[in-house]
Amino acid sequence: MLGSQEHILSKIASNDGHGENSAFFDGWKAYDADPYHPTKNPNGVIQMGLAENQLSFDLVEEWVRNNPKASICTAEGASQFKDIAIFQDYHGLPEFRNAVARFMEKVRGDRVRFDPARIVMSGGATGAQETLTFCLADPGEALLVPTPYYPANDRDLTWRTGVELVPVICDSSNGFRMTRDALEAAYKAALESNTAVKGLLLNNPSNPLGTVLDREALSMALSFTNEKNIHLICDEIYSATVFAEPGFVSIAEVLAESPDANPDLVHIVYSLSKDLGFPGFRVGILYSYNDAVVCCARKMSSFGLVSTQTQRTLASMLADEEFTQEFLAQSAARLGARRAALCQGLAQMGVGSLEGSAGLYCWMDLRRLLKAATFEAEAELWRVIVDDARINVSPGASFHCAEPGWFRVCFANMDEETMRVALSRISKLVVQRKSGEAARKQCRRRSKLEISLSFRRLEEIMMSPHSPMTSPLVRTMT
Amino acid sequence: MTISKKAACNSHGQDSSYFLGWEEYEKNPFHESTNPNGIIQMGLAENQLSFDLLESWLAANPDAASFKRDGQSIFRELALFQDYHGLPIFKNALAQFMAEIRGNKVQFDPNNLVLTAGATSANETLIFCLADPGDAFLLPTPYYPGFDRDLKWRTGVKIVPIQCTSRNGFRITSSAVEEAYKLAQKRNLKVKGVLITNPSNPLGITLSRKELNLLLNFVDKKGIHLISDEIYSGTVFDSAEFVSIMELLPNRNNPQLMNRVHVVYSLSKDLGLPGFRVGSIFSNDRLVVAAATKMSSFGLISSQTQYLLSAILSDHVFAKKYVAENRMRLRNRHAVLVSGLRRVGISCLESNSGLFCWVDMRHLLSSDSLEAEMELWKKVVYDVGLNISPGSSCHCAEHGWFRVCFANMTEDTLDLAIRRIKSFVDSISPIKNCRNSRSKSISKWVSRLSFHDRECDR
Numbered sequence: 001m002l003g004s005q006e007h008i009l010s011k012i013a014s015n016d017g018h019g020e021n022s023a024f025f026d027g028w029k030a031y032d033a034d035p036y037h038p039t040k041n042p043n044g045v046i047q048m049g050l051a052e053n054q055l056s057f058d059l060v061e062e063w064v065r066n067n068p069k070a071s072i073c074t075a076e077g078a079s080q081f082k083d084i085a086i087f088q089d090y091h092g093l094p095e096f097r098n099a100v101a102r103f104m105e106k107v108r109g110d111r112v113r114f115d116p117a118r119i120v121m122s123g124g125a126t127g128a129q130e131t132l133t134f135c136l137a138d139p140g141e142a143l144l145v146p147t148p149y150y151p152a153n154d155r156d157l158t159w160r161t162g163v164e165l166v167p168v169i170c171d172s173s174n175g176f177r178m179t180r181d182a183l184e185a186a187y188k189a190a191l192e193s194n195t196a197v198k199g200l201l202l203n204n205p206s207n208p209l210g211t212v213l214d215r216e217a218l219s220m221a222l223s224f225t226n227e228k229n230i231h232l233i234c235d236e237i238y239s240a241t242v243f244a245e246p247g248f249v250s251i252a253e254v255l256a257e258s259p260d261a262n263p264d265l266v267h268i269v270y271s272l273s274k275d276l277g278f279p280g281f282r283v284g285i286l287y288s289y290n291d292a293v294v295c296c297a298r299k300m301s302s303f304g305l306v307s308t309q310t311q312r313t314l315a316s317m318l319a320d321e322e323f324t325q326e327f328l329a330q331s332a333a334r335l336g337a338r339r340a341a342l343c344q345g346l347a348q349m350g351v352g353s354l355e356g357s358a359g360l361y362c363w364m365d366l367r368r369l370l371k372a373a374t375f376e377a378e379a380e381l382w383r384v385i386v387d388d389a390r391i392n393v394s395p396g397a398s399f400h401c402a403e404p405g406w407f408r409v410c411f412a413n414m415d416e417e418t419m420r421v422a423l424s425r426i427s428k429l430v431v432q433r434k435s436g437e438a439a440r441k442q443c444r445r446r447s448k449l450e451i452s453l454s455f456r457r458l459e460e461i462m463m464s465p466h467s468p469m470t471s472p473l474v475r476t477m478t
Numbered sequence: 479m480t481i482s483k484k485a486a487c488n489s490h491g492q493d494s495s496y497f498l499g500w501e502e503y504e505k506n507p508f509h510e511s512t513n514p515n516g517i518i519q520m521g522l523a524e525n526q527l528s529f530d531l532l533e534s535w536l537a538a539n540p541d542a543a544s545f546k547r548d549g550q551s552i553f554r555e556l557a558l559f560q561d562y563h564g565l566p567i568f569k570n571a572l573a574q575f576m577a578e579i580r581g582n583k584v585q586f587d588p589n590n591l592v593l594t595a596g597a598t599s600a601n602e603t604l605i606f607c608l609a610d611p612g613d614a615f616l617l618p619t620p621y622y623p624g625f626d627r628d629l630k631w632r633t634g635v636k637i638v639p640i641q642c643t644s645r646n647g648f649r650i651t652s653s654a655v656e657e658a659y660k661l662a663q664k665r666n667l668k669v670k671g672v673l674i675t676n677p678s679n680p681l682g683i684t685l686s687r688k689e690l691n692l693l694l695n696f697v698d699k700k701g702i703h704l705i706s707d708e709i710y711s712g713t714v715f716d717s718a719e720f721v722s723i724m725e726l727l728p729n730r731n732n733p734q735l736m737n738r739v740h741v742v743y744s745l746s747k748d749l750g751l752p753g754f755r756v757g758s759i760f761s762n763d764r765l766v767v768a769a770a771t772k773m774s775s776f777g778l779i780s781s782q783t784q785y786l787l788s789a790i791l792s793d794h795v796f797a798k799k800y801v802a803e804n805r806m807r808l809r810n811r812h813a814v815l816v817s818g819l820r821r822v823g824i825s826c827l828e829s830n831s832g833l834f835c836w837v838d839m840r841h842l843l844s845s846d847s848l849e850a851e852m853e854l855w856k857k858v859v860y861d862v863g864l865n866i867s868p869g870s871s872c873h874c875a876e877h878g879w880f881r882v883c884f885a886n887m888t889e890d891t892l893d894l895a896i897r898r899i900k901s902f903v904d905s906i907s908p909i910k911n912c913r914n915s916r917s918k919s920i921s922k923w924v925s926r927l928s929f930h931d932r933e934c935d936r
Contacts, residue, residue: 009607010670013770018773052558073544074544075537082529085750085753088753124560135481137482148784148826159774231480264480280781281782282781293485303602303628303632303776306780309786473738
């Protein structure tokens with residue numbers, strides 16, 4: 001079987017580089033098999049593993065209703081249909097690029113300017129990350145990435161590019177902050193294994209930590225990369241999810257303040273999937289200060305351009321500065337309030353989380369509930385959370401975290417009531433765990449679950465790691 | 479320094495003449511009123527003939543088009559929908575549309591369809607799935623210039639040409655295929671498959687059953703893949719003449735072969751919607767579907783667009799009507815160009831599909847060489863004011879052929895283009911007939927055409 005597989009498919013298509021065979025997805029499968037619903041399925045699995053921003057759609061929907069001209073399908077906008085439908089220039093609609101540049105400036109409090117000519121489209125941030133990697137590194141070369149990091153980096157940066165990721169270890173001893181020592185250690189390790197390092201990828205605000213990098217950290221990263229003459233990529237996809245002090249500082253600002261830094265080494269990845277909550281529209285943005293990279297990335301963008309229908313809608317929306325101002329303020333406030341509710345609820349049951357001011361999730365500390373300070377124990381605890389508490393959260397191991405016991409918990413993809421239910425389930429679990437009752441119960445459950453999960457693995461239907469198959473659109477339309 | 483080899487190299491192919499002609503057009507684009515002496519774009523294979531049909535559908539179906547279902551807004555669900563399996567209603571509608579175009583002689587299981595951001599992404603993704611860096615695919619020449627980028631650039635896969643010539647109307651022969659395979663072996667390249675475009679770009683012809691069967695026999699014998707890019711399938715003037723590769727498979731009763739034949743499709747040509755980035759891969763092999771689906775993460779179709787198109791294509795009455803009407807308009811427009819060219823002594827390859835003609839200008843070359851073809855091309859771009867695509871940019875084995883598009887302009891503009899060609903041919907016909915003064919006259923033309931200090935006086 002393996003032999004004929006190798007014959008039919010390429011190595012890339014046959015290997016695990018897509019990352020979807022990770023146990024990480026078992027939680028998703030459990031959710032898909034039994035999704036929570038307040039009335040129809042109150043004992044189902046609550047999805048807290050999906051970093052989506054669903055808190056401010058009402059604002060967007062109102063804007064869409066009031067601006068029919070933004071759609072090329074309405075009576076008001078249809079005169080534009082033909083021009084929009086035939087436009088396939090990979091520079092993108094000028095009004096789209098301008099609006100995106102302006103929006104990015106606004107998110108950064110107008111402290112920096114973005115040149116629309118440097119804005120390159122891509123198939124989501126997923127596409128932007130891969131494209132940038134293709135532009136900056138050759139197969140066998142490496143990028144440094146601080147841990148814990150977004151799991152799909154493995155797929156996006158390495159799968160088809162042949163580039164490797166070298167982790168920069170961060171741990172809780174200093175709140176998971178990235179240190180110069182850690183960077184140097186990672187760089188040295190790569191050199192020792194004869195691997196050429198081409199760049200450093202930062203995620204600011206951080207997924208999964210929910211923290212922001214301050215000016216000092218960004219300057220340190222900038223000087224480190226300049227010294228080594230390697231690239232600095234900043235994924236700022238969560239930039240508008242910052243809801244509290246310390247506020248967001250973009251690499252763009254630090255670069256503007258560093259006349260000695262080499263701009264040819266600096267690149268920003270962005271998307272509208274998190275800040276606006278539009279993952280379905282596939283709006284990825286690559287912004288580079290390096291002309292050759294802009295040029296090359298633009299040619300590569302042919303492989304993942306943004307639909308002009310979407311460019312048109314968003315160009316209108318983002319150009320409406322009254323709307324964007326209101327949206328950014330409201331969204332941040334709602335995210336802040338929701339996170340506070342989650343963290344306070346956790347604190348009340350003695351569960352801590354890393355202090356953070358951004359993101360759609362918090363980094364929950366369950367080290368005290370581990371049977372041992374090992375990743376096996378973390379996996380065991382995770383199974384209990386999924387099977388007993390019926391909540392899908394993401395274990396730290398899936399983020400390559402160096403210490404066991406941390407879990408990412410998302411809070412912006414549900415309503416308040418669901419979160420209250422989730423909190424009460426966690427509370428029960430914590431109590432049970434502490435009293436040791438859970439240990440016996442989960443032994444019985446796990447053997448049942450292992451059988452059913454392994455059965456599911458044999459199924460040919462692969463679940464998407466993105467949106468679950470139980471999206472209302474799929475349910476009603478299949 | 480510090481960027482990758484891919485970024486530094488030229489294999490994106492965009493320095494080829496195909497794209498340079500575009501650049502010249504961009505500098506001086508024709509416009510009926512504001513720039514009537516500008517360059518007419520005939521290098522762009524776009525279908526602009528049937529937008530009115532889509533526009534009137536939209537006007538008649540406001541709810542379907544504006545993110546509403548049963549009067550309720552579904553904006554939010556669409557905005558959140560990023561499942562790489564695609565919107566089921568869209569895949570179903572697309573599968574049915576593809577079947578409709580093939581006269582329902584083939585059915586496509588939506589579960590075997592992978593959605594991608596355009597055929598550009600579909601082709602690249604398939605190559606990533608089927609070949610390793612350094613492997614090769616065989617392609618009949620002439621072929622779409624974009625393949626050099628789409629199939630080779632980031633994948634590291636090579637293209638080895640299957641040479642086709644005008645001796646037999648550019649048809650694919652067994653010997654040409656075998657020769658290409660041998661050439662690949664000589665270069666130490668492992669051949670992973672054959673990729674055909676059917677109907678052909680730039681030829682505008684549908685592949686015959688004979689050609690399709692010989693290709694199937696070949697890939698069967700070698701145990702390799704066959705990719706059929708059927709992006710122009712809806713542009714066949716007479717639907718009865720199109721045979722999709724998928725039609726020929728059931729009779730062969732060969733499941734292994736069936737698993738190695740894959741179809742690429744897109745709505746950019748048939749529906750004229752290149753901006754929407756709608757492409758797809760169809761494969762009977764679930765492993766290929768699974769791998770391609772995962773890769774489609776790098777270029778999914780906007781959910782907003784999937785929804786709009788599912789509404790349009792699910793209207794089967796409309797879809798059927800559109801396909802028939804669109805075909806007829808393309809056929810008529812094609813006839814205008816062919817007859818216009820014939821009147822000035824220029825013939826085209828007899829064709830039955832596509833958005834372009836494959837035009838024979840060999841008799842206008844000063845010599846049978848690439849230089850002469852480029853010389854003629856520059857004349858046509860700068861003196862005649864038409865951007866057409868030289869055969870060399872399509873890797874044609876013979877000099878003097880040009881691809882000329884007809885579906886991306888009004889009929890008036892096409893008439894003007896034909897008049898310009900007539901003036902051009904009339905002005906140089908003395909040269910054609912007079913051997914003695916030939917070199918003198920040619921050099922007079924050539925000296926006016928220095929590429930770098932050309933002043934665009936049109």
